[in-house]
Amino acid sequence: MKVAHFFQLLSIYGAFMALACVAETPRQAEANSVESGNRINVKAFGAKGDGKADDSQAIQAALDSASMGDTVYLPKGTYLVRTIRLVPNVHLVADGVLKQPKELTGHFAVEKQHSDAPLFRAHRISNVYLAFNAETVNEAIYASQCANITIADSHITGDSTNDRSFPAVLWYDCLASRVVGTTISHFGIARKSPKTYHPGTAVRVLSSQGVTISGNRFHHNGENGIFVHDSGDVEIDGNHIHHNGMSGIQVAFNTADRVANYRITNNRLEHNAADAVDINNRAHGRVVAINALIAGNYSNSNGFVNGESTPDGSGMGTLIGISGVTLSGNRAFNNNRPALYIEGCGDITANRNMTDGAFELVGRWENIRMEGNSFHTLRLLANAEGRSLDIRHSQIGSVMLPNGIRIDTLRLIENEIKSGPVNINMEGHLKFEGNRLNSGHEGGALLLVNVASASLLGNHILNAKNAAITVRKTASNVRIDSNFVTSGGAWIHDFGPPNIKINNNRVKEHVKLDGLR
Secondary structure, eight states: OOHHHHHHHHHHHHHHHHHHTSSSSHHHHHHHHTTTSOEEEGGGGTOOOEEEEEOHHHHHHHHHHOOTTOEEEEOSSEEEOSOEEOOTTOEEEEEEEEEOOGGGOOOOBTTBOSOSOOSEEEESOEEEEEEEEEEOSSOSEEEESOEEEEEESOEEEOOTTOTTOOOSEEEESOEEEEEESOEEEOOSOOOOOSSOOOOOOSEEEESOEEEEEESOEEESOSSOSEEEESOEEEEEESOEEESOSSOSEEEEOSSGGGOOOEEEESOEEESOSSOSEEEEOGGGSSOEEEEEEEESOEEESOSEETTEEOSOOOSSEEEESEEEEEEESOEEESOSSOSEEEESOSEEEEESOEESSEEEEESEEEEEEEESOEEEEEEEOTTOEEEEEEEESOEEEEEEOOTTEEEEEEEEESOEEEEOOEEEEEEEEEEEESOEEEEOSTTOSEEEEEBSEEEEESOEEEESSSOSEEEOTTBOSEEEESOEEEESSOSEEEOOOTTOEEESOEEEOSOOOTTOO
16 A cells, blocks of 8 residues: 555544544444434334344445445344445444344354455445444454444454354454454353364454554453454554453564554453463564564463463563564563563563563573563573673562573673572673672572673672672683672682682671571
């Protein structure tokens, strides 16, 4: 789509939504949005709304008769329908319930990802506002190559007996479309095993731009709450996503450069069987900068099925093969997997997050900066290799660094580390400054085995057993200056490393410390 056309559509969309979204209910919003149009009652076209007669033709006739800006209205009742073709610039508001017959049921497959009979079908149209209640056996809406389609304050229920359900909302190659204030549930059979799951997603977005998913409730669907593939300019805000069979929010890649500009904010993600937020670019073999903000989310108890652990379940985010991501102000508790899992990424920032879980780093990364976080464990796996890892002003339960990792620059600055030891056996340079470190371990508090250089400056180290600080011969260019050390054993074991400098430390040795274990 050309840039000029893109902004023209956004202009139309802005004007339309200024009318459609100022009121509190969909019926009031519809009334305000069509002051220049007419309200068309489907009963005038022969719709029965008795749950027995097929009202598809009557509703379609009402839509086809409408002019630009008109609203088709369905009063209370149950309307048996098959598929309704939406009309550009014509809106639909229903106080009644739209219901599809069971015999229309289709089955999702990789080869066939949309049904032949969605409740609403939209193709190459724009400027449509929908507010409705529905019980569907296939998609509630399948929209392709559309712009400015809004679903607002709707209630959509799927077929909970279908083990290969289509999604409730399917956007394909759409622009500036929205799902707001809507409840979507029971698309697909509930997940019963940690090892298997069944298709059925609340909102599925494919190859689209400018998508807003806000203020919704997505629950008890077979797969994801929200699945976004190969799309950009996406805002996911203020949703309650719970008890779904896979991740609450999943972002996947095809043409990787299209996946950019994400705001995943203020969502509540609970009891989903996989990750709270999963952004996975493992297949492309290169890191993609996506400019994403993940902020203000709350997650709890993800990664379980009937109390059993699944292979997934991160609390704040699983980030694989991406860069340009900021996580800020998230809270995550009781999740199965690490709260934050980073694999093969570029630049990642994590500020002011709180969790009882771990931050885990895997593979190669560029620059990771973490400040003001509270988390249980910093864990690097054996293949970890990074340019820079900078952790400041955080509360950390423990630090687990395996032998032989490579970090060009590791900075631990002004943190509280509640449990030692901290083992440094790596290629690269260490700055360990202004930290408070407590240890009751037999191995002491801080062990320097291998490092190109290390600055230990201004730390408060409390150690219960053996030497508080141990420096092996293989640690080079170590400076230990102005630290405050209280130890149940000797304050330092120095094995004669090259170029070690020890100055101005205040130490208390062989002190009985009963409180540490």
